[in-house]
Amino acid sequence: MALDTALADVRSRRWTALALICAAQFMLILDVTVVNVALPAVAADLDLGRTALTWVVTAYTLCFGGLMLLGGRLADALGARRMLLTGLTLFTTASLICGLAPNATVLLSGRVAQGIGAALLSPAALALVTLTFRGPERARALGVWAAVGGTGSAVGVLLGGALTSGPGWPWIFYVNVPTGLALLAVLPRLLPKDPAPTVTRHLDVPGALLVTTATGALVYGLVQAGDSGWTAPATLLPLVGAVVLYTTFATVERRTRTPLMDLRMLTRRPVVAGSLLMLVATALLIAFFFLGSMRLQHVDGMDAFRTGLLFLPVALTTAIGAHLGSHLVTKAGPRACATGGTALAAAGCAPLAFLSPTADPWTTLLPALATAALGLGAVFVTATTTALGLIPAHEAGLASGIVNTFHEVGGTIGVALASTLALTTTPPTPSGFTTAFTACTLTAAAAALTSPFLIPRGRPHTTGGAHGMH
Template sequence: MSTDLAPPGVHARRWRALALICAAQFMLILDVTVVNVALPALAADLALGRTALTWVVTAYTLCFGSLMLLGGRLADALGARRVLLAGLILFTAASLLCGLAPNAAVLLSGRAVQGIGAALLSPAALALVTTLFHGPERARAIGAWAAVGGTGSAVGVLLGGALTSGPGWPWIFYVNVPTGLALLAVLPGLLPRNAPTRSARRLDLSGALLVTAATGTLVHGLVRAGDSGWTAPATLLPLLGAAALYGAFAAAERRTLTPLMDPRMLTRRPVVAGSLLMLVATALLISFFFLGSMRLQHVHGLDAFRTGLLFLPVALTTAIGAHLGSRLVTTLGPRACTTGGMALAAAGCLPLAFLAPTADPWTTLLPALATAALGLGAVFVTATTTALGLIPPHEAGLASGIVNTFHELGGAIGVALASTLALDTTPPSPTGFTTAFTVCALTATATALTAPFLIPRGRPHPTGGAHGAH
């Protein structure tokens, strides 16, 4: 049997393959938020301060997002199947390292390696989804994929609370090990053996280093703002350095023959619109989980399990929103779906800007977050469908890398800003949370108002045909 062709029966089992690919992606997305509820326990056991706690979340999302473009290129160069399996092996091993971590250095290193594994796995997985399915089936498959992105974040908070209160925080990482091994045992027999399309020797490694350094410097500046203030040199210098590094990355991509990100891809309005929506939606959702978890434990005194339990309805409404979005995006179009979803997110978040410290979280915080998550769940689907709706299969790895890059960078930037705004005192004060939720509400409102001008007219038709700017 040729390795250039899909083995017999693969396409007949494409829905089973999709289920397992989504399970792998679910594990990656879950690890963005699974640590949120465990942060107080991690701080106590490993003596972590505010900055270190922020990096427990952002070390993962930073490496995940910054290296996503390289992962997409590797999927095109080496074949999506082998890159997905390599990423899954790395992520599973790093999860074991995190669970065994005796100190902050080992934990942060493990989280970074987890992010590298995720950056290999995720774009390769989405590239496989877009090549295994065609016509109307591809829209349903992408809808299922996008739903995983929204619900995984919410379920991560619930699972993190249950595991932290039960066997302990190491198990938020240990749980990935049997899951990863099971997927490694089954996936190889279901995935097509696609042929490499580009020489791996010509990969743009310098571009990958530049964009990773730029994003890391940006996140560092945002985190430092919480300690030093927004006008302090310790904050402004990293932010200016990040801008310079992003400029160097853009210049390098225009010069190289094999750019990490084809600049022409960012001239296509659907890709730009979908990527920006993904950035904002993820920043808001991950910020909600971070802020909600910290407020419930520091202001209301809830334990990890009750904190995680409170997010169960949020997980359900995120899934419902994603399901509704996958249906409405093909009937109403992405403009209406995104505008309505962001307006709902703003309406849900607005009451949190006026929340009293003595308010019952079950009747105030919970319904507000659930309402916001319902809207954001729909936006995840419309962002993904808009960006990938007109991308041909041979560019699926690069396009999915761009979309997922903005997903994870949104998480890193969202948590950095939320931490800076809300955790400005020790212990955190209700005023800080009020400021952070106010910024979230204003961001959602601004996005809802600009979405009709940002998103192209019409409805996406993901058939794998030619694409162009709209």
């Protein structure tokens, strides 16, 4: 009897720990979309121009994605528990700094620190989930983890609108502080102790800095194109610099003993296909949130709360698409699922290329974006299952890290391009949004046309669970 009670107590502690770990991950996902609805209010309060406003979104996703592989290596070397608590402390502190920010410099510094905290926290959190659970329980736990990612973006747009319209935009950051402090108070008592740290002198810090700086240079060049033009030195120099830095990164990875990214994985067709799909799908979805939020508030004159409310169905159709995609990808195969999903995204977005400035957003923008998001939800699942389900099980962890990195980098590039194409004037005009939505439609259509050739034949086999989705 005493043994049964002890086992029940251990099981209860495991699931309580999972709930709290997922709450921490939920904050990280929330902070990708919660900011979008608040951008016009942030710009007005802190007198931010288009470039600074774009970096409010991209600084976070850039550091989150660029440093995530290093965060995973640190969790392996120093202990997942230690890294999770370190990342959570940094993220919580940075959230307070963002909320108190009196100017662009402090806000962007806070967003960078949030991204670094997220890059330390997220891989450690997933490692703890996989270490804490075994057998059928692990599959259920990973399912909960994946669901948190899907609902995080949905809640983010609604919460962002409600907080911005209510107590004000700083509260989109302040809300993380009591949550983070509560988690820091409780989690240490529930998480398993770390083993002794392993030797860390071979951590590939240069690789992490190179890939993050390269992506930063790429984003800077894309943003500058909106102000200076595509052929201006201010645009071309950062873009050329990005190519040089990516090439240097590849050289470093081939020569270092413990590379951040095993570049041989990029010779695996399923990994390349899944990563590119993830990049395109995330770039489109985050661009939709960014463009839609700006258009609804600048062109249609909506307040932040109604904007968040309009985007809730869009976020929910993304989750529905992911659910449907998880069934279709095993029955029809990833090739058909990716082609259908990207084609649906193109068909949904196409009407927005012809949207009148006086059109009712509830009957035009909402159904168009909801349809596109339904397709993209299926593409997210297809990208993950292609990369993880068509390769040997022992490579699933490496492939998962690469796909997750492309997820964050895709969001970063999507916002940079959307800003450059749409926000060409102050305030933004309908013609800029038309250009940006046209580019989104063409991108989705190109993905639909190339998917049958890019994605290998075959049905996925289950390897590592829901690594790639968040």
